[in-house]
Amino acid sequence: MYTRKNYRKLTDLERGTFVQALFHVKSTGLVDHFAQVHSTHFTHGIHRNSHFLPWHRELLLRFEHALQEFDPSVTIPYWDWTVDRSPSDPLWANSFLGQFNSAWGLGRAFGGATLPTSQQVETNQGQGTYDAFSQGLESPIHGSPHIWVGGVMASVRAPGDPVFYLHHGQIDLLWARWQLAHPNAPFVPFGGTPNGLNEPLMEWPDRTPADVLDHHALGYRYDFEPVVEPVRFPLEAVSLLML
Template identity: 60%
Template sequence: MRRRKNYRDLTDVERDDFVQALYRLKSDGVVDQLADEHATFFNQGIHRSSHFLPWHRDFLRRFEDALRTSRPDVTIPYWNSTVDTSPSDPLWDNDFLGQFDAAWGLRRALGSDTLPTPQRLQNTLGRGTYDTFRRDVENLLHNPPHNWVSGVMASLASPGDPIFYLHHCWIDLLWAQRQLLNPGAPFVSSGPGFGLNDPMTSVGTTPADVLDHRLINLYDYPPGFQPDPPQVLRDTPAM
């Protein structure tokens, strides 16, 4: 089974392999194709719906599969934006994700928004239903880092910046943590066409197909992983 790590836990070889695999996908056109797909379908149910989390889980899997065509042991690392909050963090080192050649056309303005706090993270993990959890993850934990990085990350084509995948790997890990903490919690549809067995926009995969990240060979938790007990909050009315 693949194991996705915090980017800080990567070995030097793993860091280099990940970066080299990124460059290969850029030169092959895969990075731009996925960025175009995300931009095209941005407002067609992959955001602000119950399919937000499963669609991006499937998107990450497709990207990771593509990475592994050139570097078979590569997995997507994650960026915990409640911990690594400074432009001087190793995440932005020039030999990692801080500098890419001109072909990438990256624009960034690190620090353009406020990043989520550890308390907000714990509050969100404690939301009582999938629907309120999903809305809080998207609005309070997912959106701010996009705007904090700014530039390409704040655009519809945000997968054109490699940091997109580390950010969304963390978002997906939060959903996996939530599932571990609430194994019996049902998937709640946000409306017609967005149920557990409804095909997701652009891919045909259903949320049921990707519900268990371990069964679809995505990633497992690091050894000894235990999620912090969440602060359980009263759900707010659906908007």
């Protein structure tokens, strides 16, 4: 199990490795491919639909696995925009994500919307059903950081800006947090088809929401979650049991 962390908690080495891994997946064509995939399906089954959260979870997982092919220690960090609300935050330092604006022609234009507040997030976390939660999380909470960054991030090709993955890391974290707080709330289909729990995700017909509901089963946790250590018996106790 690996851990996704707030980008502020990354060491200098981890930040550097993450940046290198981003340049690597740009060079393989994956960044532009995922921007194209997101654009192709933009209005069909990946937004305003019960597949919004599962589809983006699958996208992040595939992106993360590609980063890990470059360096197995890399995980997707997240951007908590309830705290990091300024273009002068270290997120946008030239040594971190700032450099991609000119390197990849992203046309960022900060400030076109108001970033979500922690009060908005907590109200949304209090929703009791999946459909109400997902709809409120998608809009306005998920939408405004896209607009706030501007340029490519505010377009249908948003995954062309690497901050897309840190933003959706935060969205995915909020889904995971809500799931842990509402363990018995069922998946509720809504929006145009496909939207069912066992219906294929756009682009990846062998994957369904049911495959991605449990992020621990996908191999990762978030840094806010308690670490559950596996139970280990002392060696002597094990040998006594074997007598």
